[in-house]
Amino acid sequence: MPQLQSPLLVSVAVPCPLRRTFDYRWPSDRHPEPGQRVLVPFGNRRLVGVVVAPCASAKVDTDKLKSVIEVLDSDRPTLSPALMELGRWAANYYHHPIGECLQNMLPVRLRSAKPPQTQVTLYWQASTGASVDQLSKRAHRQRELLATLMAANAPLSGDTLREAGFTRQQLRQLAEQNLIEQASAPSPAPPPPQAPLALRDEQRSAVEAINGAQGFARFLLEGVTGSGKTEVYLQAIAAQLEQGKQALVLIPEIGLTPQTLSRVESRFPGRVASLHSGMGDSERYQNWQRAQNGDCDIVLGTRSAVFVDLPRLGLIIVDEEHDASYKQQEGWRYSARDIAVKRAADLDCPVVLASATPSLDSLHNANLGRYQTLQLTRRAAGDSPHLTLVDARQRPLKEGLDEVLLKHIADTLAAGEQVLLFLNRRGYAPQLQCHSCGWVADCHACDARMTVHFRQRHLRCHHCDAIRPLPDHCPDCHNHQWLFDGPGTEKLELFLRHHFADTLASTEVIRIDRDSTSQKGSMARLVDRVHEGKPAILVGTQMLAKGHHFPDVTLVGILDIDAGLFSPDYRAAERSGQLLVQVAGRAGRERPGRVLIQTHCPEHPALLTLVQQGYRAFASQQLSERKLLGLPPYAPCALIRADAARLDQAEAFLSAIKTALVDQGIGGQCIGPLPAPMTRRAGRYRASLILQATRRGELHRQLTLACTTGEQLKKTGGLRWSVDVDPIEAS
Numbered sequence: 190m191p192q193l194q195s196p197l198l199v200s201v202a203v204p205c206p207l208r209r210t211f212d213y214r215w216p217s218d219r220h221p222e223p224g225q226r227v228l229v230p231f232g233n234r235r236l237v238g239v240v241v242a243p244c245a246s247a248k249v250d251t252d253k254l255k256s257v258i259e260v261l262d263s264d265r266p267t268l269s270p271a272l273m274e275l276g277r278w279a280a281n282y283y284h285h286p287i288g289e290c291l292q293n294m295l296p297v298r299l300r301s302a303k304p305p306q307t308q309v310t311l312y313w314q315a316s317t318g319a320s321v322d323q324l325s326k327r328a329h330r331q332r333e334l335l336a337t338l339m340a341a342n343a344p345l346s347g348d349t350l351r352e353a354g355f356t357r358q359q360l361r362q363l364a365e366q367n368l369i370e371q372a373s374a375p376s377p378a379p380p381p382p383q384a385p386l387a388l389r390d391e392q393r394s395a396v397e398a399i400n401g402a403q404g405f406a407r408f409l410l411e412g413v414t415g416s417g418k419t420e421v422y423l424q425a426i427a428a429q430l431e432q433g434k435q436a437l438v439l440i441p442e443i444g445l446t447p448q449t450l451s452r453v454e455s456r457f458p459g460r461v462a463s464l465h466s467g468m469g470d471s472e473r474y475q476n477w478q479r480a481q482n483g484d485c486d487i488v489l490g491t492r493s494a495v496f497v498d499l500p501r502l503g504l505i506i507v508d509e510e511h512d513a514s515y516k517q518q519e520g521w522r523y524s525a526r527d528i529a530v531k532r533a534a535d536l537d538c539p540v541v542l543a544s545a546t547p548s549l550d551s552l553h554n555a556n557l558g559r560y561q562t563l564q565l566t567r568r569a570a571g572d573s574p575h576l577t578l579v580d581a582r583q584r585p586l587k588e589g590l591d592e593v594l595l596k597h598i599a600d601t602l603a604a605g606e607q608v609l610l611f612l613n614r615r616g617y618a619p620q621l622q623c624h625s626c627g628w629v630a631d632c633h634a635c636d637a638r639m640t641v642h643f644r645q646r647h648l649r650c651h652h653c654d655a656i657r658p659l660p661d662h663c664p665d666c667h668n669h670q671w672l673f674d675g676p677g678t679e680k681l682e683l684f685l686r687h688h689f690a691d692t693l694a695s696t697e698v699i700r701i702d703r704d705s706t707s708q709k710g711s712m713a714r715l716v717d718r719v720h721e722g723k724p725a726i727l728v729g730t731q732m733l734a735k736g737h738h739f740p741d742v743t744l745v746g747i748l749d750i751d752a753g754l755f756s757p758d759y760r761a762a763e764r765s766g767q768l769l770v771q772v773a774g775r776a777g778r779e780r781p782g783r784v785l786i787q788t789h790c791p792e793h794p795a796l797l798t799l800v801q802q803g804y805r806a807f808a809s810q811q812l813s814e815r816k817l818l819g820l821p822p823y824a825p826c827a828l829i830r831a832d833a834a835r836l837d838q839a840e841a842f843l844s845a846i847k848t849a850l851v852d853q854g855i856g857g858q859c860i861g862p863l864p865a866p867m868t869r870r871a872g873r874y875r876a877s878l879i880l881q882a883t884r885r886g887e888l889h890r891q892l893t894l895a896c897t898t899g900e901q902l903k904k905t906g907g908l909r910w911s912v913d914v915d916p917i918e919a920s
C-alpha cells in the first residue's frame with residue numbers, strides 16, 4: 190500500500206435530510222474506497238456515513254474540515270461498487286438524500302458504529318481419550334458434565350448445557366484440563382431436494398424463454414391464479430444455479446406467503462437465505478453476510494432484500510409484482526420492483542416480474558414492447574373458478590350477508606368443504622354511534638372515526654393507532670345504547686359462530702387479519718388449522734388474498750369491494766380489481782370452486798368487465814382511461830408532501846415551491862397545494878403538491894428545482910416534507 194500524501198479528502202454520504210455529500214479529512218494511511226462505512230462528526234453528533242469517493246479538492250478551506258473519526262470497514266467496503274452505483278442512481282431517481290438512501294441499503298446492524306455483536310454459540314465435545322476418572326471424585330458436577338458430553342453423539346451447545354444445570358465455570362475448568370474442547374456446530378444434513386414437476390406446455394415455453402435470455406431481458410410472467418408461476422421460476426432458478434449463479438427472489442410481506450418460502454426451501458434445501466421483517470436484526474445480518482460471501486445460492490426476501498449484495502447474481506424474480514408492499518411508504522419511498530429491474534439492467538441479467546394481476550405499469554411496459562410477456566392461461570390443475578355477482582340492493586342482509594350467500598355457505602360446509610369470506614375491514618365495526626343523540630366516536634388526532642374492537646373492549650384509530658376504552662355511555666347524552674355501524678371481521682366472525690352453531694357443530698370459524706396474527710407464529714398456526722381440511726369458514730382481510738393455496742376452499746365470498754370502485758384516488762380501482770381477482774383465485778384450487786361477489790353496484794362497468802371478461806380486459810379499460818386523462822403510466826408523476834402543526838404552514842411551504850417552479854418556467858404541470866384526503870393525521874395537518882410531466886426528464890427538472898427550493902425554505906410548525914416519485918397513493 191503506497192504511503193498517502195496528507196491530507197487526503199473524502200466525500201461522505203451522511204444520513205441527514207440534505208441532498209448532498211460532505212467532505213472530511215481521511216485519517217488512515219490506507220486508501221479510502223467507495224462503499225466503506227465511516228464514523229464522522231456531524232454537527233454535535235457522530236453518524237455512520239458511507240464513503241462516496243476520494244475528492245481532489247474541498248469546497249471549503251481544507252484546514253476547516255473535520256476528520257473522519259473511524260473507518261468502520263477494515264477489510265472490504267460494505268457496499269460493493271455495483272451497489273454504490275445503484276444507490277447513486279436511486280437517490281437521483283427518487284430525489285432523496287443519498288446519505289439516507291445508502292443507509293437504507295445497509296442491514297440495520299451496520300447502521301450504527303458499534304461492531305455487530307454476533308452471538309456466537311459455542312459447542313463442546315469431550316476430547317479424545319478423556320475419561321471421568323481423570324477428575325477428582327469430589328468434583329461431582331464436573332464429572333457429570335464430562336459424562337454428558339461423552340455420552341452425546343454430537344457436540345452440545347453451551348446453552349443446552351446451561352439449561353441442563355451446568356455452569357460456564359465448570360466448562361472452563363474442564364477445558365483447562367484439556368478434557369473437553371470446542372467444536373463446530375453440528376449441521377443437520379439438508380433433506381433431499383424435492384423433484385421438479387413435469388412442466389405443462391405454457392410453463393415450458395416460459396422457462397425456455399427465461400433460460401434462453403442473453404444478458405438483460407425483462408419478462409412479465411402473467412399467469413392466472415394457480416397456473417404454476419412458482420414452478421416456472423423455480424425451474425428458471427435451477428438453470429441459473431447449475432451455471433454457478435445466484436438468484437434473488439422478491440416476495441411481498443413474508444407473513445402472507447409462508448408457503449412460497451417453504452416451497453423454495455424444499456426445492457433447494459440448504460441453499461436459501463431468507464430476509465424478512467419477521468426476523469431479528471441479528472438473524473437478518475447473518476443471512477445478509479451469507480449472501481455477500483456467496484455462501485448461499487438464493488436470497489428470498491421482502492422489499493429491502495433488493496439491496497442484498499450477491500456476487501454471482503444471475504436472475505431476479507419479483508413475485509406478485511403488483512403488490513403495494515414493494516413500495517416503501519415512508520422516508521425513502523422507493524419501489525423495490527423498479528429497482529430490481531434497474532439492478533438487472535446494471536448486471537446484464539434477466540428479471541422476471543410475475544403476477545396473476547400485473548400492475549398497469551407493467552402491462553403498459555409490455556404493451557410498449559419493453560417487457561416480454563409470458564402467459565399462463567390455464568390453471569395447472571382444474572379450472573379457474575366461476576365468478577357471480579350477487580345483487581344485494583334492497584335485500585335483507587344479516588350482518589351484511591345476503592341470504593343467497595348464507596345458503597351457499599351452508600351448502601359448502603355440509604359438503605365438508607371450506608368457505609373463505611373476504612372483508613377488508615378489521616375490528617368489530619368501523620364506527621361507534623350513540624343511538625339516542627347520534628354522537629360518533631372520532632379520533633382526537635385524525636380526521637377519522639375510531640374502529641370498535643369488541644374483544645379487547647376498546648376503540649382504536651386505524652390511522653394513528655390511538656386507543657381509548659370502549660365508553661359505557663355516550664359522553665354527550667349519557668345514553669347507554671350504541672349503534673355499531675357497518676361490519677368488521679370481528680363482528681362477522683361472531684355472527685357466523687352464532688349463526689352456524691346449531692347446524693354444524695364441527696365447523697370452525699377462523700379469522701385471519703392483522704389483529705388475529707399479531708403474535709409471532711400465529712399466522713402459521715392459523716394457516717395450519719385451515720390445512721387440516723375440516724369444514725371451516727375463513728374470515729379475513731387482504732392477508733387472506735395473496736399467495737395462499739388452500740386445497741379445500743371451494744367457495745369464496747367477497748363482501749366489500751364497492752368502496753374501492755368509488756374512491757376519489759384513481760389508483761383505487763386498479764387495486765380493487767387486483768384484490769378481487771387474487772381473492773377469487775383462492776377458490777377451487779384442487780376441486781371445482783365458485784366465487785360470489787356481493788355488491789350494491791352490480792351495473793358498475795369496471796366490475797362487469799372484470800367478472801365477465803377477466804382481469805386483462807379490465808386492465809386495458811383502466812389503461813385507456815388513464816391515457817385519456819393523461820395519468821400514469823402515460824405521464825410520469827410525483828407528489829411533494831408536507832405536514833405541519835397547522836394546515837396553512839404546510840400549504841405555504843408547498844405554494845413557495847410552486848412559485849419557484851412557475852417563476853423558472855419549468856415545464857410540466859403543478860397541481861395544488863391540496864389538503865390530503867385525510868387532512869389531519871396523528872395531530873398533524875397534511876397537504877401535497879402534484880407534479881406531472883409528459884416526459885421523465887421534465888419531471889426530473891421539476892423535482893430538482895423543487896428540492897433545492899424546499900431545502901432552503903424556512904420551516905415553521907415543525908414542518909416536514911418528502912418527495913414521492915411514482916406514488917401509489919394520494920394520501
Ligand SMILES: Nc1ncnc2c1ncn2[C@@H]1O[C@H](COP(=O)(O)OP(=O)(O)OP(=O)(O)O)[C@@H](O)[C@H]1O
Pocket residue numbers: 386387388389392412413414415416417418419420544545569570735736737738774
Ligand atoms: N406442471 C405442473 N403439474 C402439476 N401441478 C402443478 C404444475 N405446476 C404447478 N402445479 C401445482 O399447481 C398449484 C398452483 O401452482 P402455483 O402456486 O405455482 O401457482 P401460481 O400461479 O403461483 O398461483 P397464485 O398466483 O395463485 O399464487 C400448486 O399446487 C402446484 O404444485
Ligand SMILES: [Zn+2]
Pocket residue numbers: 632633634635637650651652653654655871
Ligand atoms: Zn387517529
